Amino acid sequence: MKKLKEEFNSFLEKYKDSKLVITSHSNFDLDALCSCIAIKSVLPNAVMALPDKMDAPAKAFADSLGLRLEELGKLNKEEYEGLVVVDCATSVLLGEGKDWEIKLIVDHHHKSENPLSAETFLQDEDAPSTAEMFGEILPEVSADVAFVLGVAIISDTARFKSARAHTFEVLAKMIEKSGKKYPEFLVNAEPEVDLENKLNVLEAFKNMRIQMHGGYVVVTAVVPAHESLVSSSLSELADIAFVAKWKNEVSESRVSSRARKHVPIMLNDVMKEAAEELGGGGGGHPKAAGCSSKARPGETLDKCIEVLIRKIDEVKK
Numbered sequence: 001m002k003k004l005k006e007e008f009n010s011f012l013e014k015y016k017d018s019k020l021v022i023t024s025h026s027n028f029d030l031d032a033l034c035s036c037i038a039i040k041s042v043l044p045n046a047v048m049a050l051p052d053k054m055d056a057p058a059k060a061f062a063d064s065l066g067l068r069l070e071e072l073g074k075l076n077k078e079e080y081e082g083l084v085v086v087d088c089a090t091s092v093l094l095g096e097g098k099d100w101e102i103k104l105i106v107d108h109h110h111k112s113e114n115p116l117s118a119e120t121f122l123q124d125e126d127a128p129s130t131a132e133m134f135g136e137i138l139p140e141v142s143a144d145v146a147f148v149l150g151v152a153i154i155s156d157t158a159r160f161k162s163a164r165a166h167t168f169e170v171l172a173k174m175i176e177k178s179g180k181k182y183p184e185f186l187v188n189a190e191p192e193v194d195l196e197n198k199l200n201v202l203e204a205f206k207n208m209r210i211q212m213h214g215g216y217v218v219v220t221a222v223v224p225a226h227e228s229l230v231s232s233s234l235s236e237l238a239d240i241a242f243v244a245k246w247k248n249e250v251s252e253s254r255v256s257s258r259a260r261k262h263v264p265i266m267l268n269d270v271m272k273e274a275a276e277e278l279g280g281g282g283g284g285h286p287k288a289a290g291c292s293s294k295a296r297p298g299e300t301l302d303k304c305i306e307v308l309i310r311k312i313d314e315v316k317k
């Protein structure tokens, strides 16, 4: 960390007054947004820009701070000296990254496909959030910056599920510096789901199908929208959840799947195989994956279960 701090300081010495653009990955989450705010605090002439949109918690937080970001695609590259990318290091999640000269990347994700390159590359794969990295490498942290970093730390660790001892040290420091109390952090890190989405999730609970396979509780549901919120809500209790919706514009089913930590099945493989058999594409992470399919939602879910059972049998062999 000392080395990262030194490298960050040399970057600052060189670029602190530069006209840079600060951005992050597609569909900004709180870690992306708050890391942008944090680095903006030491780059007064930089602007913050969004590649596309924000997720609901990030948008609500930006609104509450009265923050407006530029649209990355609309900026004139000639007017800026380069790009600063936080919480992202791959062009998969930041296509425009390839068109810019990247001066700095600060990120905590594992190395992935299509990495972006930068003049200064600060990576800490052990950090559970980019915000935690900023809590340490920033030469000074104001009360406002301490507040946003604390919010991002709570959010990006899924309220400490992926935290390490150090996370709590940094967070304690941020809370102290901010002059605010912990509940104020929590309410912004985990904002209330809006009424429509709450009803959506609860409707899905009512209509889901529950099965047992290989000792795991597997649930499926067809929903009109918000399949990823529904699948993550269902998997608070169910071991494995598959939630499908029909997307009329493209005549496709979309499936969001989640598994709990102890499930030894790679859902990205399940999604990939199911989609291949149904003329779509699939992938993601072992515990959170998705796919598209040309078949209707019901048939697609049946296929997901079929592939899942096959994988469970392989594991049990």
Ligand SMILES: [Mn+2]
Binding pocket: 031, 032, 087, 108, 128, 129, 130, 156
């Ligand atoms: Mn992050």
